[in-house]
Amino acid sequence: MDTPPLSGSESESDDSLVTDRELQDAFSRGLLKPGLNVVLEGPKKAVNDVNGLKQCLAEFKRDLEWVERLDVTLGPVPEIGGSEAPTPQNKDQKAVDPEDDFQREMNFYRQAQAAVLAVLPRLHQLKVPTKRPTDYFAEMAKSDLQMQKIRQKLQTKQAAMEKSEKAKQLRALRKYGKKVQTEVLQKRQQEKAHMMSAIKKYQKGFSDKLDFLEGDQKPLAQGKKAGAKGQQMKKGPSAKRRYKNQKFGFGGKKKGSKWNTRESYDDVSSFRAKTAHGRGLKRPGKKGSNVSEPRCLGEEQAQPPRPTSNPPLSLLFCSSSPSGRRQVAV
Template identity: 60%
Template sequence: MDGLEENRKAGISSEEEGSELSDGELQEAFAKGLLKPGLNVPQQEAKTTVNNTEGLKQCLVDFRRNLPWVERLDLSNRPAADIVAKAEGKVTAEDSDAINAEDDFQREMYFYRQAQAAVLEALPRLHKLKIATKRPEDYFAEMAKTDQQMQKIRKKLIMKQTAMEKSEKAKRLREQRKYGKKIQTEVLQKRQKEKKAMISAVKKYQKGMTDKLDFLDGDQGKSKKGAGVPKAAMNKKGPNAKRKYKDQKFGFGGKKRGSKWNTKESHNDMSGFRANVAHGKGGKKFGKGGKQKSNKRPGKDARRKMKNRSR
């Protein structure tokens, strides 16, 4: 017990330093019957509240200072009127005081109109007191953020803008590729369709089901030859002179070798012989050496000699 008494005098319990009662005190209280079964919670007295109205008013008088308005800049006003709504004859929620506090749009518009009314009331009063309301051109204000931080933000914004431009460019390229691929597919399908129609027309012609050769002209023949000319007239019209001459000269196929050789009949045929041309009496004129004469301009020396002779 001597150790417990010393601990109690020192204010230190046997179990914890921060406990209110020591073991010895608990044993004494238990022997006296002061401890009851269950959770022992110390009872605190209820706080008494005093509504000292006079004291609060006195504190308000002490706090209040009769300062001029320019030092306080306080305004209490209603929201500004909506000119557009008045012109249209509409009644706004601000005018009828039927603003729903849960409606974000109405609440924010009410704050906006109230701030607008405060500005409209404060500006004339400030101008009357000769207080400038616009910042001068040479006004210098220290920024809340440093230049290095602003440079980082600017770089980040530029990188974000560049990434967005690249994304838009890639999107446009993808769309162009899709469109080009679509056009290419349509062209291939059109060619396959025309090829199929051509093969079908050739087979019909080979089988003798038709005697028309319009499929050989293609789109160009349809657009140029068939414009304004009926098909019956085109079929009746024969080949032109150039086509006839080539057909007569080269034939329609078959053996080509030896086609220009003389035969007995061609050798004895003298219908195309012309004596004037054969003996040099007509036709082309030739000069010395058998060369054909030409109207070539004489040389410089020859022209000079001719000029001297004329003198």
């Protein structure tokens, strides 16, 4: 027989009954106090029971010899490049980075190597064999194939890290190159705008300077440096030159000694009117014999030129007429 569903008031009464029962149980146990319904339990306190711990340790502790235990506590051997042994003082300085796989694995290897170097002589003293028989077969915990996979994985990871670092450097260089290129382009645009403004001023007559035709001008700082160097050079000759002048003497200024001066221009003592303007001694003979006869271009190659002191006055062209006479054209 199906029971009818409970109404809202009945369900609330059931909840209240359960709550009242819980309160009665808490009151009977003495958990209720004036002003509180339920006393909350605080966090448990950790008890350091030293005697109990020692008693538990004594129950399973066995005083066995070292051969049965084979336990050693050692640090890693010194690195190949370093001669200092690991000590508690420098332990923190040479802490191993757990994120570096190579460093972590190498630290394990060095620690195992230190344990082997310390234990082998002790086992030999106790006459415990440390080498396997020739016919003994035992597989390692990790096979060579597994170790080879681990090695390849570590190498791949290291190569990826190096590649990532190189990519970061290349990106930084590209950013720097783009920055430099942008600065150069901006500088060129500024120079071009300055030149165009100077040209417009010159065309309109506002300026009579033609400095923009000299090309790229050096920066002000470089100009100052160059000017300072020029001033240093103009102060006088170098120390080497002064030493040579003191030792051998100064022979006088040589540079510009053949330049025209006012005195040399006014000096006409070496002027000869007879030989001036190519008027030298003429060849004796008929008057006007020095004047060359007009010839045609074709005849000029056939006949050898006559010696004359004066150059030909003009170039003549010849042509033959129907009557057989030659016509000369200047």
